[in-house]
Amino acid sequence: MLDALGNIGDFLGGLGVVITLIYLAAQIRQNTMSSRTESYQAAVAAISDWTRDVGSNPASSRIVEAGSRDFEVLSPEERVQFNLIMAALVRNLENIHFQFTHGAIDESAWSGWANRTHSLLEPAGAKAWWRTQEAAYSREFRRFVDEQKPSDDLPESIVRRDGPAV
Numbered sequence: 617m618l619d620a621l622g623n624i625g626d627f628l629g630g631l632g633v634v635i636t637l638i639y640l641a642a643q644i645r646q647n648t649m650s651s652r653t654e655s656y657q658a659a660v661a662a663i664s665d666w667t668r669d670v671g672s673n674p675a676s677s678r679i680v681e682a683g684s685r686d687f688e689v690l691s692p693e694e695r696v697q698f699n700l701i702m703a704a705l706v707r708n709l710e711n712i713h714f715q716f717t718h719g720a721i722d723e724s725a726w727s728g729w730a731n732r733t734h735s736l737l738e739p740a741g742a743k744a745w746w747r748t749q750e751a752a753y754s755r756e757f758r759r760f761v762d763e764q765k766p767s768d769d770l771p772e773s774i775v776r777r778d779g780p781a782v
Contacts, residue, residue, distance in 0.1 A: 663709075685740065707753075709757075713733070714756075
C-alpha cells in the first residue's frame, strides 16, 4: 500500500515538473516574442523620426534630393550634412537587416525594408555616397546591399530614381 502511494506521489511530482516546464517554455516564448516586437518597433520609430526630421526641414530635404541625384554637386558643407543624414538612416536600415538575419523580423516585414533599402541607395548620388561609406557598416549588411538585386517594382521611397518623393 505504501509502495502504491509512493508511486502515485512520484507520478504526481513528475507530472508537476512537466507542467512547470511547459508553463516556463510558454512564458519564455511569450517573452521572446515581446522582446522581438519591442526591438522592431524601436527600429521603425527611429526611421519614422528620421523621416519626420528630414521631411520637415526644407534644407535637409533639398540636400537629400540633390545628393541622392549627384553627390558631387553638393558643397563641402552639404556633403557633411548629406553624410550625416544618410548615415543615420542607413544605420537604422542596417539594424533592421541585423534583426532580420537574427530571426527577430519575419520575411514578409523584411521584404519591404529590403526594397526600401535598395530604392534609397539606387540613385547615382546615393550609390556614390555608399561607396565612400560602406566600410563603416557590417560585412553582412554590405553583402546584402551589394549582392541583392532590387526588384523592378521598387516602392516609391524617400528618394526616387529621379529624386525625392517628398
